[in-house]
Amino acid sequence: MTKSGSCHCGNVKFEVSSEPLAMKQCHCNACKRLTGTGHNVQAFFNKDDVKIKGETSTHESTSDAGNIRTRHFCPNCGSRLFAYNSAMPNVIGIPAGSFDDSSWFKPEVILYNSDRPTWDTIDKTIKTHDLM
């Protein structure tokens, strides 16, 4: 089943032709700042299975593990879109909320639960880690 999505203004669109390799929810300080909310939810796919249309801007930072994280966002509306990690160059992370239909999404693991704000409640049935 092809999954489609876009940024808020529609200048950047994407299509994914495979099922996710992993689905994660993260409460680390970077994810809180980047989203402006309590957590980030991403589905990870094989990069070759994702077709992207439209220009993105990028920002790079170094993760706790020392890897380079490259994050793509729409230069027009600022929506966060794709994320890459230098440790896994063939994998692309896509925020669940940018898909047209994300009813298939369910986090398999919750990361950095120790940094989770008290107001951001979680599904207690999902496995949590205090850090990675």
Ligand SMILES: [Zn+2]
């Ligand atoms: Zn946009």
Ligand SMILES: [Zn+2]
């Ligand atoms: Zn995070």
